[in-house]
Amino acid sequence: MTSERQILICQYTNCRANGSEQVLAAFQTQQVAGVAVSACDCQGQCNMGPTVRVLPDNTWYARVQPADVHAIVEQHLKAGEPVERLLHPRLHLRFSV
Numbered sequence: 001m002t003s004e005r006q007i008l009i010c011q012y013t014n015c016r017a018n019g020s021e022q023v024l025a026a027f028q029t030q031q032v033a034g035v036a037v038s039a040c041d042c043q044g045q046c047n048m049g050p051t052v053r054v055l056p057d058n059t060w061y062a063r064v065q066p067a068d069v070h071a072i073v074e075q076h077l078k079a080g081e082p083v084e085r086l087l088h089p090r091l092h093l094r095f096s097v
């Protein structure tokens with residue numbers, strides 16, 4: 001059976017230096033049906049790591065810490081609502097009027 005969605009957690013040098021190994025471990029302990037958890041190489045957002053990316057909706061999270069994983073799992077992966085406070089600020093521009 002293939003997963004409908006994928007969550008990529010960067011394990012390259014800059015993200016690892018900021019704790020992405022622990023972020024990956026946290027996602028692996030909170031698996032969600034239909035969502036594959038994968039380590040990945042550099043995503044080109046090194047100054048904003050640990051970088052977490054959700055596919056296919058292509059949501060980018062920045063500076064994710066292990067304590068943030070529960071919110072991403074419950075709010076985004078289970079309920080379908082991205083966690084605003086963790087969205088990558090340059091890749092998910094928001095404008096107020």
Ligand code: FES
Nearest residue numbers: 010015043045046
């Ligand atoms: S090292 Fe993680 S995005 Fe580049």
